[in-house]
Amino acid sequence: MIHETEVDGVPTLLAPISGPMQAGLFFRVGTADETLARSGVTHLVEHLALHRHGQTDYHFNGTTGGVVTHFHMQGSESDIVAYLTGVCESLTDLPVERLETEKEILRTEAAGRNRAVNESMGLWRYGARDHGLRSYQELGLPALGADDVRAWADAWFTRDNAVLWITGNAVPAGLKLRLREGVRRPVPVASSALPATPAYFAGPDNVVVFDTVVERSAAASVYAGVLDRELFRSLRQEGGYSYTAGAAYDPRGDGHAVVTAVADALPEKRGAMLGGFLDVLWKLRVGRIEAEDLAATRTKAEEYFQLPELDAARLPTYAMNLVTGQPNHTVDELLAELRAVTPADVHAVAERAMDAGLLMVPHGHGADGAGFVAAPTHSTGKVSGRSHRSLVETSETLVVGGAGVSLVREQPSTVRYDECAALLVYPDGARHLFGHDGISVRIEPTLFTLAPGALAPIDAAVPASAVVPMPARPAGNIPIPPDRPRETVRTVPRAVPYWETLLLVGLILVTLTLGALTLGALVSTLEGEPGAAGWVSTSLVGVLTLGAFAGCVFLYRRR
Amino acid sequence: MILPVTDLPPVSTDPAATRPELAALRAAVRSHDWPAVSAFLGGLDDPDDHSFVVRFVGEIGGSEDFLRTVVGQAPGATLPMTLLAARLIELGWEARSGYGAEHVSQVQFRAFHEYLRQAERLLIEVTAREPADTSAWTMRLLTTRGLELGQSEARRRYDHAARHAPHSFGTQAQILQQLCPKWGGTWEDAHAFARECALAAPEGSLSGALVATWHLERWLSMDRAEANRYIVQAHVRAEVAEAAARSVDHPAFRRAGYRAAYALNTFAMATALHGDQTAAARYFHMIGAEATALPWSYHGNDNVTSFLWFRKNARAKG
Numbered sequence: 063m064i065h066e067t068e069v070d071g072v073p074t075l076l077a078p079i080s081g082p083m084q085a086g087l088f089f090r091v092g093t094a095d096e097t098l099a100r101s102g103v104t105h106l107v108e109h110l111a112l113h114r115h116g117q118t119d120y121h122f123n124g125t126t127g128g129v130v131t132h133f134h135m136q137g138s139e140s141d142i143v144a145y146l147t148g149v150c151e152s153l154t155d156l157p158v159e160r161l162e163t164e165k166e167i168l169r170t171e172a173a174g175r176n177r178a179v180n181e182s183m184g185l186w187r188y189g190a191r192d193h194g195l196r197s198y199q200e201l202g203l204p205a206l207g208a209d210d211v212r213a214w215a216d217a218w219f220t221r222d223n224a225v226l227w228i229t230g231n232a233v234p235a236g237l238k239l240r241l242r243e244g245v246r247r248p249v250p251v252a253s254s255a256l257p258a259t260p261a262y263f264a265g266p267d268n269v270v271v272f273d274t275v276v277e278r279s280a281a282a283s284v285y286a287g288v289l290d291r292e293l294f295r296s297l298r299q300e301g302g303y304s305y306t307a308g309a310a311y312d313p314r315g316d317g318h319a320v321v322t323a324v325a326d327a328l329p330e331k332r333g334a335m336l337g338g339f340l341d342v343l344w345k346l347r348v349g350r351i352e353a354e355d356l357a358a359t360r361t362k363a364e365e366y367f368q369l370p371e372l373d374a375a376r377l378p379t380y381a382m383n384l385v386t387g388q389p390n391h392t393v394d395e396l397l398a399e400l401r402a403v404t405p406a407d408v409h410a411v412a413e414r415a416m417d418a419g420l421l422m423v424p425h426g427h428g429a430d431g432a433g434f435v436a437a438p439t440h441s442t443g444k445v446s447g448r449s450h451r452s453l454v455e456t457s458e459t460l461v462v463g464g465a466g467v468s469l470v471r472e473q474p475s476t477v478r479y480d481e482c483a484a485l486l487v488y489p490d491g492a493r494h495l496f497g498h499d500g501i502s503v504r505i506e507p508t509l510f511t512l513a514p515g516a517l518a519p520i521d522a523a524v525p526a527s528a529v530v531p532m533p534a535r536p537a538g539n540i541p542i543p544p545d546r547p548r549e550t551v552r553t554v555p556r557a558v559p560y561w562e563t564l565l566l567v568g569l570i571l572v573t574l575t576l577g578a579l580t581l582g583a584l585v586s587t588l589e590g591e592p593g594a595a596g597w598v599s600t601s602l603v604g605v606l607t608l609g610a611f612a613g614c615v616f617l618y619r620r621r
Numbered sequence: 622m623i624l625p626v627t628d629l630p631p632v633s634t635d636p637a638a639t640r641p642e643l644a645a646l647r648a649a650v651r652s653h654d655w656p657a658v659s660a661f662l663g664g665l666d667d668p669d670d671h672s673f674v675v676r677f678v679g680e681i682g683g684s685e686d687f688l689r690t691v692v693g694q695a696p697g698a699t700l701p702m703t704l705l706a707a708r709l710i711e712l713g714w715e716a717r718s719g720y721g722a723e724h725v726s727q728v729q730f731r732a733f734h735e736y737l738r739q740a741e742r743l744l745i746e747v748t749a750r751e752p753a754d755t756s757a758w759t760m761r762l763l764t765t766r767g768l769e770l771g772q773s774e775a776r777r778r779y780d781h782a783a784r785h786a787p788h789s790f791g792t793q794a795q796i797l798q799q800l801c802p803k804w805g806g807t808w809e810d811a812h813a814f815a816r817e818c819a820l821a822a823p824e825g826s827l828s829g830a831l832v833a834t835w836h837l838e839r840w841l842s843m844d845r846a847e848a849n850r851y852i853v854q855a856h857v858r859a860e861v862a863e864a865a866a867r868s869v870d871h872p873a874f875r876r877a878g879y880r881a882a883y884a885l886n887t888f889a890m891a892t893a894l895h896g897d898q899t900a901a902a903r904y905f906h907m908i909g910a911e912a913t914a915l916p917w918s919y920h921g922n923d924n925v926t927s928f929l930w931f932r933k934n935a936r937a938k939g
Contacts, residue, residue, distance in 0.1 A: 301777060303773070303777075330772075330773060331773050332771070332773070333770050333771030333772070333773045333774035333775075333777075334771075334773035334774045334776065334777040335773075336774070337770065337774040337777055337778070338777060340745065341745065341748065341749065344745050344746060344749035345749045345752075347749065348697070348746060348749045348750050350749065350750070430734075430738045431737070431738045431741030431742055431745070431764065431768055431770075432741070432742065432745055433742050433745070
C-alpha cells in the first residue's frame, strides 16, 4: 500500500522497504519545457542544485528528463534529510558563482556521452521544439546568465510543481523542503514537424530505428513486448542479420507512450535487415499476433507485479504519474488491465503505431515501398529578399529577406524569423538559424559575396529570446573561401539551366550567320566595291560576330 | 498436353495460344468476371503454375482497373492484391522500357519506381497476411531488382519463398537473375545456386533448367567469338546434359505444368548452341508450338523468328 502525505506542501509518497532508505524528489520540468535558444537551463539548474553535495559519501544523483527532473538518493535517514533539505535550499538560492564552471562541466558531459541511436528521432518528429529538443545539443548554455537560471528555478522548481517519494513508513524527522510557492505545470503539448506519417528519413548506415506515439495503455505496452520478440526472432535468431534487435515502451507523461524499435546490421546485411524489420512491422499491422508472444509478454509483465516489495519499487513511477497529472492505479487494476489484453487489442495498437510511425533507415536506403513517405529535408518555399551568391557552390544562393532567410540549392532551406527557434551569433559574423520545423540555415560570411550589413536584417528581426551569443571560434573552424571556386571546389557537375542551353544554341546560330555575312561583305568589298561604307559595314558585322562568338565561349565555359 | 506434330497450331509465345484455359482466363479478366478468375487460381495447387498464372494475368493490358476495383471491394484479400501487384510491375516495366539503364530517362525511371513501389506496398501486405504465398514472394523478387533493394534482401525473400515451396522453379529463376553480375551478384554464386537447386530438386522437376539458364547468361555476357568457344566446351555440354537428365528428360517430368515450356525452350536453345542438334530437335518436338519469350530474346529481337530459325536448324541437322 502506498501512503500519501505531505511535507511542506509537497505531496509525498511512502512505502516500506527492507534495505537502505531511498528517496526521490520529482519536479515537473524537463527539456521539453525549454526553448532551443535557452536549452540546457533545466540541466544547469539541476547541476547547480547538487553542487553543494559534491563532497559527500552517499549515493545521490540528479537526472534531467524530457518532462521531469529527478533528484534521488540512497542512504541513512539523516543523509536523506541532509540531501533533500540541501537540494531545496540550493534551488531557492542557486550557487550562481558556479555558473560558468557548471556550463563547462555540462559541455564536457555532452562531449563524453555516447549518442543514443534514437537521438535524432525527436528532431524529425517534433522539430526544434518541446520533445524534439532532446535531439539537440544544449545550445542555449552560452546565453544563460545568473538571472536566467534563477528565474527558471523560481518558475519551475516549486513546491506546487514537485512530488516526493520515500521508502519508509514515515517522513524522516527534521526533513524540510523549503521551496518557493508556484503552480503545477502541465506537460507541454507535443508539436509535429511531419506533414504526413508514416514517414522515413535516412540516418547512419548501420542501424534502423522506428518510433511511434500511441495512447498509453496495457495493450500498447504489450504491443511493444510482442514487437520486441518478433524483431529478435526474425532478425537475429532466424535471419542472423542483426546483433541488436528489439523494442521498448516509454510513457511520454501526457497520456501517450513512445514505442521505439531498433536493429543493427553489418554492411552486407543491411538490405535484409531493413526488409525483415519492415515485414515485422507489417505482420503486426495486419494483425498476425503470435499467441505465444502475447502470452510471454504478459507473463514477463506479471513478474514485475510479483516483486516482494512492489509498493516501494513502484514509488518512482507512481510519483512521476502524480507530478505529470497522470492517473495512478492499484496493482489489481493494473493486473486486470494487463490480463484483459487480447490479440485484437494489440492489433488495434499496431495499426495506430504504423500510422504514426517514423523510421530512420540506413543511409542510401528508402522505405517508400513499405508505405512510408520521405520526411521533409527541405522547406516548401523560399523567402523573397536580397540574393547573395556562394563562392563555393555556383548553384547555391543565400537569400536574406525581411521575413526570413533561405539557402537555396536545388531546393530551399528556409527559416522564417517568426518561426526561429534559435539564432546563434558568432563574433566572426557567422549566423546559424534553426527553424521550429527542424530546418536550419548556417551562414558563413566567408563563403558568400556579402556587402557590409547584408546580414543586419536577421539580427534586427529575430527576437532577443531566440538569440544565442556564441563565443569566438578557433580560427581553424572558420571556413576559408577557395581561391578559384569554380574549378577547384566543385565536384558535382552543375545542372545547366535550360535557358542557357537555348541561349548558347541561339548564339552559335547568330555567330554562324554573322560570320557568313562578314565573309560575304569582305568578299564584295575586295571585289571592287571600294568605299568607306563597305569597310564600315564589314567591320561592324565582324565585330558583332566576334561578340557573339565571345558569348558562346563564355556560356560554354560556364558548364 | 502434347499435340501431334501435324496438328500444331502456329508457334506463339502467347501461352493462351496453346492453352485454351488460359485464353478463357484472359477473357474472364477482360469481362471483369472475378469469381471465374478467383476459381481458376484457387484450383492451381502447384506453386509454379500459380506464380505463372499470376504473371499471365499481370500481362493483360488494362486489367489494372478491374483489379483495383476488386481490391477495393475486398480489403485484405490477398489474391486481388497479388494480381494487381503483378499488373503494376508489368506497367512499371512498360514505363521503363527494356533498354539498358543509360537509355532510360529520369521521367521513365520515376514512373517505373512509382509502379514498383505501389506493387511492393501491396505485396508486403500479402506476405504479412500469408507468409506461405510463394507467388507473392516471387513477385517480391521482381520488386527487389527494380527498386534495387540489394542482394541480401533478395536472398531473404527467396528464403521465405523456399521455406514453403523449396523447389519452385519460377522463384529460383527470379533470384538467379539477381545473383548474376548484371544485378550485383557474381558468376560463382549464381552457378553454385543453379547447381544446388538442380541437384536438390526431385527428379523430373524444372530446376535443372537453371543450369542451362546460367550457361546462357554467361554466353550472353561474352563477345561473339568468346561466346561461341565457351558454349561448345565439353564440360558445359556435360553439365547441361546432366541437368536435363534429372529434369525434362526424366520420366517424372510433368509436361503439362505451365512453366515446363520455359524449361524446354531453355534446354532447346542451350543444346542447339552446343551443336547438339539431336537433343535440340527432341526438345523442339516436346515444345510443339509453345515458344517462350525467354530464352529466345537473348538471341534476337523477334523471339518467334529466333525460335523458328533454331528449330529449322535442329530439324535439318538433328
